[in-house]
Amino acid sequence: MDIYEGIELADCPYCGGAGLLEEENGWCWYVMCMDCGAQTTQFEYRRAEDRSAAAEKAAMIWNMGKVVSPSPGE
Numbered sequence: 001m002d003i004y005e006g007i008e009l010a011d012c013p014y015c016g017g018a019g020l021l022e023e024e025n026g027w028c029w030y031v032m033c034m035d036c037g038a039q040t041t042q043f044e045y046r047r048a049e050d051r052s053a054a055a056e057k058a059a060m061i062w063n064m065g066k067v068v069s070p071s072p073g074e
């Protein structure tokens with residue numbers, strides 16, 4: 001299964017922009033807003049078989065709105 005195809009992302013809880021699932025150097029996933037730059041924390045995986053689970057967790061946290069704004073107060 002393609003990880004990107006299998007995961008649905010809600011709109012950004014801050015600005016309503018589109019969320020983007022990103023993989024960081026082959027060790028973790030996070031979701032970032034393409035408009036305002038808000039993002040989840042990073043979800044690390046150590047084994048290849050944990051890769052998709054980490055991606056799903058990042059997406060789940062994003063969809064719950066547990067997102068950190070890079071510029072509070074803006």
Ligand SMILES: [Zn+2]
Binds near residue numbers: 016
């Ligand atoms: Zn946003």
